[in-house]
Amino acid sequence: MSKLTGKVAVVTGASKGIxxxxxxxxxxAGASVVVNYASSKEGADKVVAEIxxxxxxxxxxxxxxxxxxxxxxxxxxxxxxxxxxxxxVNNSGVYEFGPIEAITPEHFHKQFDVNVLGLLLVTQAAVxxxxxxxxxxxxxxxVSRITPPASAVYTATKGAVDAITGVLSLELGxxxxxxxxxxxxxxxxxxxxxxxxxxxxxxKQHAASVPLGRIGQPQDxxxxxxxxxxxxxxxxxxxxxxxAGGAR
Ligand SMILES: NC(=O)c1ccc[n+]([C@@H]2O[C@H](COP(=O)([O-])OP(=O)(O)OC[C@H]3O[C@@H](n4cnc5c(N)ncnc54)[C@H](OP(=O)(O)O)[C@@H]3O)[C@@H](O)[C@H]2O)c1
Numbered sequence: 001m002s003k004l005t006g007k008v009a010v011v012t013g014a015s016k017g018i019x020x021x022x023x024x025x026x027x028x029a030g031a032s033v034v035v036n037y038a039s040s041k042e043g044a045d046k047v048v049a050e051i052x053x054x055x056x057x058x059x060x061x062x063x064x065x066x067x068x069x070x071x072x073x074x075x076x077x078x079x080x081x082x083x084x085x086x087x088x089v090n091n092s093g094v095y096e097f098g099p100i101e102a103i104t105p106e107h108f109h110k111q112f113d114v115n116v117l118g119l120l121l122v123t124q125a126a127v128x129x130x131x132x133x134x135x136x137x138x139x140x141x142x143v144s145r146i147t148p149p150a151s152a153v154y155t156a157t158k159g160a161v162d163a164i165t166g167v168l169s170l171e172l173g174x175x176x177x178x179x180x181x182x183x184x185x186x187x188x189x190x191x192x193x194x195x196x197x198x199x200x201x202x203x204k205q206h207a208a209s210v211p212l213g214r215i216g217q218p219q220d221x222x223x224x225x226x227x228x229x230x231x232x233x234x235x236x237x238x239x240x241x242x243x244a245g246g247a248r
Contacts, residue, residue, distance in 0.1 A: 013092030014091065085130055090122060098153075132176030133177075142186075161181060165180065169237050180238065182243055186207075187215065
Protein backbone atom coordinates (compact mmCIF):
# COMPACT_ATOMS: atom_id res chain seq x y z
CA MET A 1 0.00 0.00 0.00
CA SER A 2 1.31 3.45 -0.89
CA LYS A 3 1.76 6.10 1.78
CA LEU A 4 -1.37 8.10 0.88
CA THR A 5 -3.70 5.34 -0.30
CA GLY A 6 -7.33 6.24 0.44
CA LYS A 7 -6.60 9.85 1.35
CA VAL A 8 -8.15 12.90 -0.28
CA ALA A 9 -6.00 16.02 -0.60
CA VAL A 10 -6.49 19.61 -1.70
CA VAL A 11 -3.40 21.39 -3.02
CA THR A 12 -3.91 25.11 -3.60
CA GLY A 13 -1.96 26.73 -6.42
CA ALA A 14 -1.18 23.42 -8.08
CA SER A 15 -1.22 24.56 -11.70
CA LYS A 16 2.55 24.96 -11.72
CA GLY A 17 5.70 25.03 -9.62
CA ILE A 18 5.86 23.49 -6.16
CA UNK A 19 2.10 22.91 -5.96
CA UNK A 20 2.03 20.93 -9.21
CA UNK A 21 4.88 18.71 -8.00
CA UNK A 22 3.08 18.12 -4.69
CA UNK A 23 -0.19 17.23 -6.44
CA UNK A 24 1.57 14.74 -8.73
CA UNK A 25 3.54 13.17 -5.88
CA UNK A 26 0.43 12.87 -3.71
CA UNK A 27 -1.43 11.12 -6.54
CA UNK A 28 1.54 8.82 -7.17
CA ALA A 29 1.42 7.94 -3.46
CA GLY A 30 -2.25 6.97 -3.77
CA ALA A 31 -4.19 10.12 -2.85
CA SER A 32 -7.11 11.58 -4.78
CA VAL A 33 -6.20 15.22 -5.40
CA VAL A 34 -7.96 18.54 -5.98
CA VAL A 35 -5.62 20.57 -8.19
CA ASN A 36 -6.52 24.20 -7.54
CA TYR A 37 -5.59 27.06 -9.84
CA ALA A 38 -6.37 30.77 -9.95
CA SER A 39 -5.70 31.76 -13.58
CA SER A 40 -3.85 28.86 -15.22
CA LYS A 41 -6.62 26.43 -16.14
CA GLU A 42 -4.39 24.98 -18.83
CA GLY A 43 -1.62 24.27 -16.32
CA ALA A 44 -4.03 22.61 -13.88
CA ASP A 45 -5.62 20.53 -16.66
CA LYS A 46 -2.14 19.35 -17.67
CA VAL A 47 -1.35 18.29 -14.08
CA VAL A 48 -4.66 16.40 -13.90
CA ALA A 49 -4.00 14.74 -17.27
CA GLU A 50 -0.56 13.57 -16.12
CA ILE A 51 -2.03 12.16 -12.92
CA UNK A 52 -4.87 10.42 -14.72
CA UNK A 53 -2.54 8.98 -17.36
CA UNK A 54 -0.44 7.47 -14.57
CA UNK A 55 -3.55 5.81 -13.13
CA UNK A 56 -4.24 8.36 -10.39
CA UNK A 57 -7.30 10.44 -9.50
CA UNK A 58 -7.46 14.23 -9.68
CA UNK A 59 -9.76 17.12 -10.59
CA UNK A 60 -8.86 20.69 -11.53
CA UNK A 61 -10.76 23.33 -9.57
CA UNK A 62 -10.53 27.06 -10.28
CA UNK A 63 -10.83 29.68 -7.58
CA UNK A 64 -8.87 32.35 -5.80
CA UNK A 65 -7.97 31.44 -2.23
CA UNK A 66 -8.27 35.13 -1.36
CA UNK A 67 -12.03 35.25 -2.09
CA UNK A 68 -14.17 33.65 0.63
CA UNK A 69 -16.77 32.03 -1.67
CA UNK A 70 -14.09 30.68 -4.00
CA UNK A 71 -11.98 29.37 -1.10
CA UNK A 72 -15.07 27.55 0.15
CA UNK A 73 -15.66 26.26 -3.39
CA UNK A 74 -12.21 24.63 -3.51
CA UNK A 75 -13.00 22.58 -0.40
CA UNK A 76 -16.57 21.86 -1.55
CA UNK A 77 -15.10 20.38 -4.75
CA UNK A 78 -13.09 17.86 -2.72
CA UNK A 79 -16.21 16.70 -0.90
CA UNK A 80 -18.27 16.63 -4.08
CA UNK A 81 -15.65 14.78 -6.12
CA UNK A 82 -14.19 12.41 -3.54
CA UNK A 83 -16.57 12.45 -0.54
CA UNK A 84 -14.14 13.60 2.14
CA UNK A 85 -10.96 15.53 2.91
CA UNK A 86 -7.85 14.34 4.77
CA UNK A 87 -5.02 16.67 3.74
CA UNK A 88 -4.82 20.36 2.90
CA VAL A 89 -1.71 21.92 1.40
CA ASN A 90 -1.80 25.71 1.54
CA ASN A 91 0.69 26.30 -1.25
CA SER A 92 -0.80 29.22 -3.24
CA GLY A 93 1.49 32.17 -2.96
CA VAL A 94 2.74 35.29 -4.68
CA TYR A 95 6.09 36.97 -4.19
CA GLU A 96 7.16 40.44 -5.18
CA PHE A 97 10.43 41.78 -3.86
CA GLY A 98 11.27 45.49 -3.55
CA PRO A 99 13.05 47.93 -1.26
CA ILE A 100 11.27 49.83 1.52
CA GLU A 101 10.86 52.84 -0.80
CA ALA A 102 8.85 50.73 -3.27
CA ILE A 103 6.26 49.41 -0.81
CA THR A 104 2.70 50.45 -1.66
CA PRO A 105 -0.67 49.40 -0.25
CA GLU A 106 -1.22 47.41 -3.48
CA HIS A 107 2.10 45.54 -3.08
CA PHE A 108 1.18 44.81 0.55
CA HIS A 109 -2.40 43.65 -0.04
CA LYS A 110 -1.57 41.58 -3.13
CA GLN A 111 0.78 39.41 -1.08
CA PHE A 112 -1.05 39.40 2.26
CA ASP A 113 -4.40 38.65 0.56
CA VAL A 114 -3.12 35.43 -1.06
CA ASN A 115 -0.34 34.28 1.28
CA VAL A 116 -2.09 34.97 4.59
CA LEU A 117 -5.81 35.70 4.18
CA GLY A 118 -6.13 33.03 1.48
CA LEU A 119 -4.43 30.44 3.68
CA LEU A 120 -6.82 31.27 6.53
CA LEU A 121 -9.95 31.18 4.34
CA VAL A 122 -9.18 27.79 2.80
CA THR A 123 -8.18 26.38 6.18
CA GLN A 124 -11.40 27.68 7.72
CA ALA A 125 -13.42 25.88 5.05
CA ALA A 126 -11.33 22.71 5.40
CA VAL A 127 -11.48 22.26 9.16
CA UNK A 128 -15.22 21.55 8.95
CA UNK A 129 -14.27 18.32 7.15
CA UNK A 130 -10.79 17.31 8.30
CA UNK A 131 -11.00 14.22 10.52
CA UNK A 132 -8.85 13.05 13.40
CA UNK A 133 -5.58 12.17 11.66
CA UNK A 134 -5.98 15.05 9.18
CA UNK A 135 -2.92 17.03 8.11
CA UNK A 136 -2.52 20.67 7.12
CA UNK A 137 0.74 21.63 5.43
CA UNK A 138 1.45 25.34 5.07
CA UNK A 139 4.08 26.22 2.50
CA UNK A 140 6.03 28.96 4.20
CA UNK A 141 9.53 30.02 3.23
CA UNK A 142 13.08 30.08 4.50
CA VAL A 143 12.86 33.89 4.12
CA SER A 144 11.13 34.11 7.49
CA ARG A 145 14.41 32.94 8.99
CA ILE A 146 16.99 34.58 6.69
CA THR A 147 15.07 37.90 6.17
CA PRO A 148 16.66 38.86 2.83
CA PRO A 149 16.89 42.58 2.03
CA ALA A 150 14.16 44.11 -0.16
CA SER A 151 11.59 41.53 0.82
CA ALA A 152 9.83 43.14 3.81
CA VAL A 153 6.25 42.43 2.71
CA TYR A 154 6.80 38.91 1.33
CA THR A 155 8.91 37.92 4.32
CA ALA A 156 6.24 39.33 6.63
CA THR A 157 3.62 37.13 4.95
CA LYS A 158 5.77 34.06 5.56
CA GLY A 159 6.46 35.12 9.15
CA ALA A 160 2.68 35.20 9.52
CA VAL A 161 2.45 31.69 8.03
CA ASP A 162 4.93 30.45 10.66
CA ALA A 163 2.89 32.09 13.42
CA ILE A 164 -0.44 30.76 12.12
CA THR A 165 1.08 27.28 11.91
CA GLY A 166 1.99 27.44 15.59
CA VAL A 167 -1.41 28.79 16.62
CA LEU A 168 -3.43 26.27 14.62
CA SER A 169 -1.28 23.32 15.73
CA LEU A 170 -2.37 24.13 19.28
CA GLU A 171 -5.95 25.02 18.34
CA LEU A 172 -6.59 21.96 16.18
CA GLY A 173 -4.35 19.48 17.99
CA UNK A 174 -7.12 18.48 20.38
CA UNK A 175 -9.14 17.45 17.31
CA UNK A 176 -6.29 15.24 16.11
CA UNK A 177 -5.46 17.52 13.18
CA UNK A 178 -1.75 18.19 12.67
CA UNK A 179 -0.52 21.52 11.28
CA UNK A 180 3.05 21.95 10.05
CA UNK A 181 4.90 24.42 7.84
CA UNK A 182 7.24 23.32 5.10
CA UNK A 183 9.63 26.17 4.39
CA UNK A 184 11.62 25.95 1.15
CA UNK A 185 14.72 27.89 0.26
CA UNK A 186 15.00 29.09 -3.34
CA UNK A 187 13.32 26.59 -5.69
CA UNK A 188 13.40 26.70 -9.48
CA UNK A 189 9.76 27.17 -10.56
CA UNK A 190 7.77 29.04 -13.18
CA UNK A 191 7.29 31.73 -10.56
CA UNK A 192 10.96 32.18 -9.70
CA UNK A 193 11.84 32.22 -13.42
CA UNK A 194 9.23 34.92 -14.10
CA UNK A 195 10.42 36.94 -11.08
CA UNK A 196 13.95 36.89 -12.50
CA UNK A 197 15.46 35.04 -9.52
CA UNK A 198 16.83 32.11 -11.50
CA UNK A 199 20.31 32.96 -12.82
CA UNK A 200 20.42 36.17 -10.76
CA UNK A 201 23.01 37.17 -8.13
CA UNK A 202 20.43 36.17 -5.48
CA UNK A 203 20.30 32.67 -7.00
CA LYS A 204 24.11 32.40 -7.05
CA GLN A 205 24.49 33.69 -3.48
CA HIS A 206 21.76 31.39 -2.23
CA ALA A 207 23.19 28.32 -3.99
CA ALA A 208 26.60 29.11 -2.46
CA SER A 209 25.00 29.19 1.01
CA VAL A 210 23.36 25.78 0.62
CA PRO A 211 25.53 23.03 2.15
CA LEU A 212 24.16 20.57 -0.42
CA GLY A 213 25.44 22.91 -3.12
CA ARG A 214 22.40 23.75 -5.26
CA ILE A 215 19.02 25.45 -5.16
CA GLY A 216 15.88 23.34 -4.75
CA GLN A 217 13.68 21.67 -7.33
CA PRO A 218 9.89 21.28 -6.85
CA GLN A 219 10.31 17.54 -6.33
CA ASP A 220 12.54 18.19 -3.29
CA UNK A 221 9.60 19.93 -1.61
CA UNK A 222 7.00 17.44 -2.84
CA UNK A 223 8.87 14.50 -1.29
CA UNK A 224 8.84 16.22 2.11
CA UNK A 225 5.14 17.10 1.67
CA UNK A 226 4.24 13.43 1.07
CA UNK A 227 5.87 12.60 4.40
CA UNK A 228 3.99 15.38 6.23
CA UNK A 229 0.70 14.28 4.65
CA UNK A 230 1.22 10.65 5.55
CA UNK A 231 0.65 8.85 8.83
CA UNK A 232 4.46 8.35 8.99
CA UNK A 233 4.61 11.91 10.37
CA UNK A 234 1.76 11.28 12.82
CA UNK A 235 3.75 12.55 15.81
CA UNK A 236 5.00 15.70 14.05
CA UNK A 237 2.83 18.73 14.79
CA UNK A 238 3.40 22.48 14.95
CA UNK A 239 6.82 22.29 13.29
CA UNK A 240 8.45 24.74 10.89
CA UNK A 241 10.49 22.43 8.69
CA UNK A 242 13.09 24.01 6.44
CA UNK A 243 13.42 22.23 3.11
CA ALA A 244 16.45 24.07 1.88
CA GLY A 245 19.40 21.73 1.58
CA GLY A 246 20.68 22.89 4.95
CA ALA A 247 20.68 26.67 4.21
CA ARG A 248 19.67 28.67 7.30
N1 LIG B 1 9.91 28.97 -5.54
C1 LIG B 1 10.57 29.34 -4.44
O1 LIG B 1 11.77 29.64 -4.47
C2 LIG B 1 9.85 29.36 -3.13
C3 LIG B 1 10.63 29.41 -1.96
C4 LIG B 1 9.98 29.42 -0.73
C5 LIG B 1 8.61 29.39 -0.67
N2 LIG B 1 7.87 29.35 -1.83
C6 LIG B 1 6.43 29.31 -1.72
O2 LIG B 1 5.96 28.17 -2.40
C7 LIG B 1 4.67 28.43 -2.94
C8 LIG B 1 4.67 28.12 -4.44
O3 LIG B 1 5.68 28.89 -5.06
P1 LIG B 1 6.09 28.62 -6.60
O4 LIG B 1 7.45 29.17 -6.77
O5 LIG B 1 5.79 27.24 -6.97
O6 LIG B 1 5.06 29.62 -7.31
P2 LIG B 1 4.54 29.73 -8.84
O7 LIG B 1 5.36 28.89 -9.73
O8 LIG B 1 4.45 31.18 -9.10
O9 LIG B 1 3.06 29.13 -8.70
C9 LIG B 1 2.16 29.80 -7.84
C10 LIG B 1 0.87 29.05 -7.77
O10 LIG B 1 0.00 29.77 -6.86
C11 LIG B 1 -1.22 29.98 -7.52
N3 LIG B 1 -1.90 31.20 -7.07
C12 LIG B 1 -1.51 32.47 -7.13
N4 LIG B 1 -2.47 33.29 -6.66
C13 LIG B 1 -3.50 32.47 -6.29
C14 LIG B 1 -4.78 32.70 -5.75
N5 LIG B 1 -5.22 33.94 -5.48
N6 LIG B 1 -5.58 31.63 -5.51
C15 LIG B 1 -5.16 30.38 -5.78
N7 LIG B 1 -3.96 30.11 -6.29
C16 LIG B 1 -3.15 31.14 -6.55
C17 LIG B 1 -0.88 30.06 -8.99
O11 LIG B 1 -2.08 29.78 -9.73
P3 LIG B 1 -2.29 30.31 -11.26
O12 LIG B 1 -1.01 30.05 -11.97
O13 LIG B 1 -3.43 29.49 -11.71
O14 LIG B 1 -2.62 31.77 -11.17
C18 LIG B 1 0.17 28.96 -9.10
O15 LIG B 1 -0.45 27.70 -9.21
C19 LIG B 1 4.35 29.87 -2.59
O16 LIG B 1 3.60 29.92 -1.40
C20 LIG B 1 5.71 30.48 -2.36
O17 LIG B 1 5.67 31.61 -1.51
C21 LIG B 1 8.47 29.33 -3.05
